Amino acid sequence: MTKKYFKQTWDVFPFLILGLIGVAVFVIFPLLKGIYMSFFEYNVLFPKESIFVGLDNYIRAFHDQKFYLSLRNTLLYGVVTVPGQWVFGIFIAILINAKFIKNKVLFRTVYYVPVITSWVVVSFLFKYLFSDGKYGLINFIFYEKLHLLTHPVSWLQNEWTAMIVIWTLGIWKGIGWVMIIYLAALQSIPRHFYEAAAIDGAKARQVFQFITLPLLKPTTIFVIINLIIGSFNVFIQVLLITNGGPLGRTEVLLSYMYKQAFNFFDFGYASAISVTMGIMIFLVTWGQQKTIGKEKIEF
Amino acid sequence: MSLFWKVVVYLLLIIGVFIVLTPFLYMLLTSFTQDTFSLPHPDELLKAAKSFDNYIEAWRKNDFQRYFLNSVFVATTTTVFALFFSSMTAYAFARFQFPLKEFLFRLFLFTMMVPGVLNIIPQFTVIKSLGLVDTYSGLLLLYVGVGIAGNTFFLRGFFERIPKELEESVIIDGGGKWTIYRHIYLPLSKPSLATLGIFTFSGAWDEFFIALTILKTEAKRTLPIALQLFQGQHATKWGLVFAASIIAIVPIILIFIIFQKKFVQSTTGEGAVKG
Numbered sequence: 001m002t003k004k005y006f007k008q009t010w011d012v013f014p015f016l017i018l019g020l021i022g023v024a025v026f027v028i029f030p031l032l033k034g035i036y037m038s039f040f041e042y043n044v045l046f047p048k049e050s051i052f053v054g055l056d057n058y059i060r061a062f063h064d065q066k067f068y069l070s071l072r073n074t075l076l077y078g079v080v081t082v083p084g085q086w087v088f089g090i091f092i093a094i095l096i097n098a099k100f101i102k103n104k105v106l107f108r109t110v111y112y113v114p115v116i117t118s119w120v121v122v123s124f125l126f127k128y129l130f131s132d133g134k135y136g137l138i139n140f141i142f143y144e145k146l147h148l149l150t151h152p153v154s155w156l157q158n159e160w161t162a163m164i165v166i167w168t169l170g171i172w173k174g175i176g177w178v179m180i181i182y183l184a185a186l187q188s189i190p191r192h193f194y195e196a197a198a199i200d201g202a203k204a205r206q207v208f209q210f211i212t213l214p215l216l217k218p219t220t221i222f223v224i225i226n227l228i229i230g231s232f233n234v235f236i237q238v239l240l241i242t243n244g245g246p247l248g249r250t251e252v253l254l255s256y257m258y259k260q261a262f263n264f265f266d267f268g269y270a271s272a273i274s275v276t277m278g279i280m281i282f283l284v285t286w287g288q289q290k291t292i293g294k295e296k297i298e299f
Numbered sequence: 300m301s302l303f304w305k306v307v308v309y310l311l312l313i314i315g316v317f318i319v320l321t322p323f324l325y326m327l328l329t330s331f332t333q334d335t336f337s338l339p340h341p342d343e344l345l346k347a348a349k350s351f352d353n354y355i356e357a358w359r360k361n362d363f364q365r366y367f368l369n370s371v372f373v374a375t376t377t378t379v380f381a382l383f384f385s386s387m388t389a390y391a392f393a394r395f396q397f398p399l400k401e402f403l404f405r406l407f408l409f410t411m412m413v414p415g416v417l418n419i420i421p422q423f424t425v426i427k428s429l430g431l432v433d434t435y436s437g438l439l440l441l442y443v444g445v446g447i448a449g450n451t452f453f454l455r456g457f458f459e460r461i462p463k464e465l466e467e468s469v470i471i472d473g474g475g476k477w478t479i480y481r482h483i484y485l486p487l488s489k490p491s492l493a494t495l496g497i498f499t500f501s502g503a504w505d506e507f508f509i510a511l512t513i514l515k516t517e518a519k520r521t522l523p524i525a526l527q528l529f530q531g532q533h534a535t536k537w538g539l540v541f542a543a544s545i546i547a548i549v550p551i552i553l554i555f556i557i558f559q560k561k562f563v564q565s566t567t568g569e570g571a572v573k574g
Contacts, residue, residue: 005398008396008397008398009397009398011395011397011476012395015387015388015395015476015480016387016388016395016397017389018384018387018388019384019385019387019388019391019447020388020403020561022384022440022443022444022447023406023410023448025406025425026422026440026441026444026447027413027418027444028410029421029425030418030421030424030425031413031421031427033411033421034417034418034420034421037420037421037424044424045501047424047428049547056345063354065409081335088315092312092315093446094503094533095308095312096309096312096546100305100308101308101309101312105387105560107312108559109420109555109559110319110320111315111316111320112318112555112559113323113435113552114319114557115319116501116551116552117323117548118504118505118507118526118547118548118551119505119507119523120505120520120526120527120544120545121526121544121547121548122322122542123546124321124526124530124544125323125326125541126322128325128326128329128541129325131338132339135338135339135341135543136338137341147544149351158326164335172319172322175319176319183363188511193460202411203523216515228333229412229414233414235508236507240358240530241529247508256415257420258419261420261423262512267420271420271421273347274417274418274420275417276419277417278413278414281414282412285412296358
């Protein structure tokens, strides 16, 4: 038996080893090391001089007002943008999938363009569109032309208006991804399901409620989990649009963590923030993760 | 369906297209306009003379060409290595039996569920202890390393669908596992390898977080970092910033539009479209 295993390992070794080392060194080891570092006052220049501090970094986070503010902003970003992207994304997918729509590929491509555009570029773009004064495009449209605003808004100078800019960007950029996943799922539903429903005299709403929606369930779980995980990743747009301002009011967990590590070189505390975040994501998505891949419907 | 509803659906889709494209058109318009130091009046933007001057200036300024070439190098190298490593690993999981196989694969799956950005600090210390901070080797190792699990997962599914009988022709000719991998699996998986390649390329091209952390020397910067530099130095010369931005995003958008019909998807779209 051992001989057989040895032979198998010997055969697969050359194919497996590089990938295994890659994952072990750059993903799994860092994961464990991050947890380890969070228990230290970590000295990045002389790691051996790091001081073990037990749970101090976590206790510090527990009492840190700025940590709570970043946490609140990260969670709010998820609460707003996950449903936002999802609702618009599935809605547009259903519209594009309607039988009479021509140029499906054209619509799909256009809606997908924001997804493939770099975060850095769209962050500049939104900063520009939401500029202060009368001539920022958003103020121009909603104040000068449509008179929906009573005065030109200084979007980035106030906590909540700045938040609106960050959320809007998140939704605007993410819709296309949700759309493309749902479009693929919708197109993979076999036509005979709909034909059978038509023979039974089902109305459009019934078809949607009793055939389309249930068959889309695995897709929905996949999409929602990815959107939630993605929402915790909010960082670049905050860094480039507000840089946490005004007065740190729009800071999110990642930007706060990044500043602790690379501006203040407080790697231990930053790691504790990371680990806390990882645990939260794990708890939010754990129950669902187990179902991914298992809940496949055979046609 | 009645004509009324058809018109409504089309109208909604076109309003959506308008919302998606307006920011891009406005960016394009700004990039063709000179003297955009202060915020230009939207009406005047439409009227002002159009030229490519910003593009020429952006291309020549701030070592932009160097950054562009840096990005070409980093993205291409990442793609080549990622495809090589991932296809070998996927082949190992698809066509070999070995101890701990399913455990290892589960471990791979698990790492995919941990958001990558959380690892950035310990990854930085790993790269630091290897002495690779501020080198492309360090950057490339991280790009390739963090992608392997997801890519392997994506490719394994496709490799397993290739009929095993095809291997027999190679075996009869006396070929080994390497020959099978090179002459059966790689050629037959071109569509999935191409899909993976495109997503890896664009991912590396746009990557900001790791590049910001690992690269320190100005001359080594990739485009996303360089763009940030542009914005800082020319605080409000938006025409120039957007000309540079458009040069940076056009290659990726073109690649996607050209290849979009050829994309393949695994069962629910995991892997290739993650993120």
